[in-house]
Amino acid sequence: MKNASMARFRIAATAGVALVSALALSGCGAAPFLGDPSATPAPTSGAITSVENDLATGSVTRDLTAGNIGVAVNYWSDLPMDEWTSGANKPLNLSLSATLANDEGQRVYLSQVSVVAAVTGPEGTLASPDSLVDQASVAPGYQVKAPYSYSQSFVLPALDPAATSISLAITYELLLQTTPTSAEFAKQTATDLLTIAIAPAE
Numbered sequence: 001m002k003n004a005s006m007a008r009f010r011i012a013a014t015a016g017v018a019l020v021s022a023l024a025l026s027g028c029g030a031a032p033f034l035g036d037p038s039a040t041p042a043p044t045s046g047a048i049t050s051v052e053n054d055l056a057t058g059s060v061t062r063d064l065t066a067g068n069i070g071v072a073v074n075y076w077s078d079l080p081m082d083e084w085t086s087g088a089n090k091p092l093n094l095s096l097s098a099t100l101a102n103d104e105g106q107r108v109y110l111s112q113v114s115v116v117a118a119v120t121g122p123e124g125t126l127a128s129p130d131s132l133v134d135q136a137s138v139a140p141g142y143q144v145k146a147p148y149s150y151s152q153s154f155v156l157p158a159l160d161p162a163a164t165s166i167s168l169a170i171t172y173e174l175l176l177q178t179t180p181t182s183a184e185f186a187k188q189t190a191t192d193l194l195t196i197a198i199a200p201a202e
Contacts, residue, residue, distance in 0.1 A: 051165050053197035055081060066174050066188035068101040069108055071144075073172075075194060085201045086163045090156040092194075097149040098174065106177035109141030109185070110150050116169045121162035129157050140175050140185055159198065168194045 054060050059076035073096040077084070084090050092115075098108045115132040118125065132154045136142050144150045159166065170192045175185040 051197040052195045053081065053165075054194045055196050060194070062192055064172070064190040064192055066172070066190035067176070067186070069174055069176060069188050069190070070099040070101065071096055071172060071174070071190045072099075073192065081197070082199050084196065085199050086159040086161050087201060088158070090196075091153050092156060092168070092196075093151070093153045094170075095149055095151040096144060096172070097146045098144045099146055100176070105180035106182075107143055107180075108145040108177075109136070109175040110144045110172060111136050111141035111175050111187075112171075112173040113150075113152065114171045114173075115154050116171075117156065118167045118169070119159050119163050120165045120167070121160065122164060123162070126160040126163055129159065132156075144174070161201070163198045165195055165197050168196070170194065 055075065055077060058081070059074060062073045062075070064071040064073060073094055075092065075094050077093060078091055079088065094113075096110070098110075100106065100108060113134045117128045117131070119128045120126065134152050134154075142148075142150050156166065156168075172190040172192075174188045174190065176188055178184045178186055
C-alpha cells in the first residue's frame with residue numbers, strides 16, 4: 001500500500017510540474033525559434049535602401065551592337081558623384097568608336113544621339129527633364145569607325161528635390177555604307193541604359 005501511495009504521489013507531482021511548465025510557456029508566447037506564423041514583422045526604422053549607380057566608380061564602359069556594327073562607349077562625369085545633387089547641373093560625358101564585322105571598307109556614321117531621362121524618388125516616378133538630342137550637323141553624319149570617334153557632353157538640369165536616381169535611355173542612330181563606294185546607307189540603332197544615383201543635398 002505504501003508503494004502504491006508513493007507511485008500516485010510521483011505521478012501527481014510530475015503532472016503538476018508539467019502543468020506549471022505549460023502555463024509558463026503560454027504566458028511568454030511561443031518559443032522564439034518556433035516563430036509565430038500569424039505575426040506581422042515590424043518595419044525596421046532607419047532602413048537603408050541601396051540605389052543603383054552605374055557611375056559609382058566615376059566612369060563605365062559599355063560594348064553595344066547595332067547589326068554588324070560594334071560600338072564601344074565610355075561614360076564619365078567631371079562632377080564628383082557626391083555633387084550629383086538634385087539641384088545641380090550634372091554633366092555626362094561620353095565618347096564612342098565603332099568597329100565593323102566583315103569589314104569591307106565601308107564607313108560608319110553617327111547621325112544622332114538622344115538621351116531620354118526617367119527620374120525616381122522614394123515614392124516612385126517624378127517629373128523628368130526634356131530629352132537631350134545631338135543631331136549631326138553634317139551629312140550623312142559624324143564618321144565614327146575606328147580610328148575615328150565621337151565625343152559629347154550632355155548636361156542634365158536640376159531635378160525634383162525628392163529625386164534619388166535618374167535613368168538615362170540613350171539611343172545611337174548609325175548609318176552604314178552599303179558598299180565602300182556607295183552613296184546609300186543602312187540605318188542601324190544601338191541603345192543603352194544608365195542609372196545614376198542622385199546625392200542628397202547637404
